[in-house]
Amino acid sequence: MPVIHFFTIVTASVTAAMVVLAYLQPTMNRSRRRHGAEAGAPCVFLFDRAELLDATDGARALLAASPLDGDAWTRFLAFAAPRFLGVEEKLARLADLGRLCLPAASRTPMTLRAEWHAGLIRIVISQQPCTDGAEASDGLDRQAMEEEVETLRSTLDRAPLPVWREDATGTVTWANRPYMDLAGRLEGRGDVPAWPLPAVFPGGDGATARRRHELALPGQEDPGWYDILSFPQGGDRIHYALPADEAAHAQAALRSFVQTLTKTFAHLTIGLAIFDGKRQLALFNPALIELTGLTAEFLSSRPSLFRMLDAMREHQMLPEPQDYKAWRAEIVALEQAAATGQFEETWTLPGGQTYRVTGQPHPDGALAFVLEDISAEMTLTRRFRADLELSHAVIDCFDEAVAVFSPSGLLVHANAAYGELWHDAADAGGDTSITEAVRSWQRRSSVSPVWSEARAFVLDSGVRKPWQGEARLSDGRLLACRFAALPGGASLIGFSMARADGTRRLSGVAGGKRQTA
Numbered sequence: 001m002p003v004i005h006f007f008t009i010v011t012a013s014v015t016a017a018m019v020v021l022a023y024l025q026p027t028m029n030r031s032r033r034r035h036g037a038e039a040g041a042p043c044v045f046l047f048d049r050a051e052l053l054d055a056t057d058g059a060r061a062l063l064a065a066s067p068l069d070g071d072a073w074t075r076f077l078a079f080a081a082p083r084f085l086g087v088e089e090k091l092a093r094l095a096d097l098g099r100l101c102l103p104a105a106s107r108t109p110m111t112l113r114a115e116w117h118a119g120l121i122r123i124v125i126s127q128q129p130c131t132d133g134a135e136a137s138d139g140l141d142r143q144a145m146e147e148e149v150e151t152l153r154s155t156l157d158r159a160p161l162p163v164w165r166e167d168a169t170g171t172v173t174w175a176n177r178p179y180m181d182l183a184g185r186l187e188g189r190g191d192v193p194a195w196p197l198p199a200v201f202p203g204g205d206g207a208t209a210r211r212r213h214e215l216a217l218p219g220q221e222d223p224g225w226y227d228i229l230s231f232p233q234g235g236d237r238i239h240y241a242l243p244a245d246e247a248a249h250a251q252a253a254l255r256s257f258v259q260t261l262t263k264t265f266a267h268l269t270i271g272l273a274i275f276d277g278k279r280q281l282a283l284f285n286p287a288l289i290e291l292t293g294l295t296a297e298f299l300s301s302r303p304s305l306f307r308m309l310d311a312m313r314e315h316q317m318l319p320e321p322q323d324y325k326a327w328r329a330e331i332v333a334l335e336q337a338a339a340t341g342q343f344e345e346t347w348t349l350p351g352g353q354t355y356r357v358t359g360q361p362h363p364d365g366a367l368a369f370v371l372e373d374i375s376a377e378m379t380l381t382r383r384f385r386a387d388l389e390l391s392h393a394v395i396d397c398f399d400e401a402v403a404v405f406s407p408s409g410l411l412v413h414a415n416a417a418y419g420e421l422w423h424d425a426a427d428a429g430g431d432t433s434i435t436e437a438v439r440s441w442q443r444r445s446s447v448s449p450v451w452s453e454a455r456a457f458v459l460d461s462g463v464r465k466p467w468q469g470e471a472r473l474s475d476g477r478l479l480a481c482r483f484a485a486l487p488g489g490a491s492l493i494g495f496s497m498a499r500a501d502g503t504r505r506l507s508g509v510a511g512g513k514r515q516t517a
Contacts, residue, residue, distance in 0.1 A: 041056070041058065042124045042127075043055075043058045043059035043125045043126075044056045044059055044122070044123070044124050045072075045122070046120060046122055047072070047073060047076075047121040048120055049073070050071050050072070050074070051071075051072070052071075052072035052073070055072075059125075063075045063076060063079075065079075076123075080125075082105075083104050083110065084102040084103075084104060084112050086102075087102055090102065091114060094114055094115075094121060095116050098115070098116055099115045099116065100113070100114050109127060110125065110126070111125070111126050111127075112124070112125050113125075156176040157176050157177035157178075158177075159176060159178065160178070161178060161241055161243060162175070162176065162178045162182055162200070162226075163176045163179060163239070163241075164179045164197070164238075165233075165236055165237070165238055165239070166237050166239065167235065167236050168236070170199065172197040172198075172199060173236065179197070179241075180197065182200050182215070182217070183198050185217050186198065186215075186217060200215070200241075201213050201215070201226065201228055201239070201241060209231070210227060210228065211227070212248070213226050213228055213241075214248075224243070225243070225245050225247070225248035226241040226242060226243060226244055227241070228240070228241055228242075229242065261283065262283065265283075265285035265287075266285055266286050268285055268287055269287055269372075269373075270287055270370055271284075271285065271287045271291040271292065271369075272284060272288060272369075272371075273288055273308070273371070274362065274368045275366060275369070276365075276366050277364050277365035277366055278304075279304050279305045279306075279367070280302045280303070280304055281299060281302050281304075281308060282366070287371075291371045291373060292308075292311075293312070294311055294315065305331075306331060309331055319347050319348060319350075334359065335367070337359065338359025338367050338369065340361065341359075341361050343358065343360075344357070344359070345357050353373060354374050354375045354377075354378040355371050355373060355374065356371075356374045357369065357370070358372075392415075395415040396416045396417075398415060398417060399496070400417060400495065400496045401415065401418035401420070401421040401494065401495040402417070402492060402493070402494050402495075403418050403437065403492070403494075404486065404492050405434055405437075405490060405491045405492075406490055407461070407488065409434040409435070409458050409459050410431075411431075411432040411433070418495070421495055422440060422441065422444060434454070434455050434458040435455065438451045438455050441471075444473060444474055445471050445472060445473050445474060446471070446472045446474065448470075448472070450469035450470065451471070453469065454483060454493060457491060458493075461489065465485070466482065466485065468480070469481045469483070470498070477497055477498075478497070478498035479495055479496075480495070480496050480497070480498050481493065481494070481495055482494045482496075
């Protein structure tokens with residue numbers, strides 16, 4: 001039973017298809033035979049949904065004239081929708097309507113008839129014959145193409161930029177309305193200039209696809225700027241002139257700003273090098289020439305960061321690396337650190353100079369490097385450090401135990417004798433306060449008011465006079481103490497053992513005795 005049912009369906013489908021083809025074929029054949037011979041021949045389409053099954057020659061020519069590249073149904077709608085109002089919605093309901101007839105929305109005497117046959121759509125577009133005897137199908141094709149040309153011409157005339165076409169000799173063969181207006185203004189005429197049109201913009205070298213041109217028009221105070229884009233088309237070239245006034249003014253402002261910056265940086269004693277996002281030198285000041293030993297011609301050629309560092313290395317203006325490959329890796333790390341604002345190094349050069357190099361990120365991926373010669377500063381620092389070490393060595397040679405406190409009461413230095421006396425470190429490095437030191441002294445000595453006086457003396461911010469005092473250690477030895485004010489609010493406290501005869505061995509400090517044990 002299922003097999004019989006299947007063959008019954010197949011037989012019915014074939015029969016229906018044969019009926020439809022028998023109904024449609026005579027019309028299609030007659031249309032083909034009459035094409036080019038009978039005026040008023042209609043354009044006939046046979047669609048199965050979006051697929052074109054058959055069409056007359058005129059109908060195929062009409063589809064070929066469509067500007068779209070889609071399927072046949074899309075190209076048909078592109079032609080029919082502007083001419084027959086609501087055609088797409090009505091064709092979508094054709095299965096329910098069965099047939100429909102739509103007049104053209106324009107004044108053109110044109111009619112669209114559509115019929116539904118077993119899932120197929122037959123569309124006929126007819127038109128009264130033309131006066132010159134040409135067939136209606138040819139008229140439809142020509143009308144579609146003329147309308148398309150008119151649409152393109154109107155669109156280009158309303159474009160806000162000049163567009164023109166030149167042949168191989170550079171002669172303007174076509175132009176839109178903005179180009180003609182520019183040509184008329186250039187010749188001092190308000191109307192359209194005479195043909196052939198003049199060349200408003202000079203021709204390029206043929207290989208340049210984009211160039212910027214300045215155009216001065218009569219009666220215009222400031223010249224206009226245009227970016228000319230050119231494209232080959234066959235043996236001719238199509239040109240587009242994009243208005244570029246804002247871009248040109250922005251570039252001029254940028255150049256002026258860069259010149260101002262250059263003049264400002266010219267008076268700096270530090271070297272400045274700014275690299276753009278491509279790591280090419282975009283800006284430098286004269287101090288960079290003096291600090292790097294590179295010539296102005298080399299720096300003006302916009303070298304890359306790596307090329308500039310290589311040139312500095314050749315001039316021995318970089319720390320000489322032992323391993324060149326490792327040095328290149330360090331340069332990559334330098335660039336990455338500068339891009340995140342974490343780069344700062346001190347370079348000791350073979351010639352004895354010392355540079356401080358700082359890298360900072362700038363907008364749009366740019367990098368700024370600052371080179372500062374700190375040779376004098378480093379020399380002064382080294383000299384100060386040497387003098388400080390010498391002073392410490394001299395104090396360490398004293399038999400007297402010496403402790404120096406800052407104005408805030410922190411221990412900044414103590415000599416070796418102090419450490420031996422109080423069993424503390426010789427230099428607490430600012431970690432021990434006067435309060436902690438007094439507690440340490442009290443633990444190793446008898447009760448004495450000299451210690452509270454010592455704390456008050458160190459923390460006193462007024463005018464202080466040197467004074468002396470005595471204290472007795474826990475082992476019974478008598479300790480002579482002297483207190484002196486130092487420049488900047490610092491204080492010096494000295495400790496020495498009293499002599500056996502009861503006299504004190506002090507280092508010649510004038511002043512009176514405050515406390516004795």
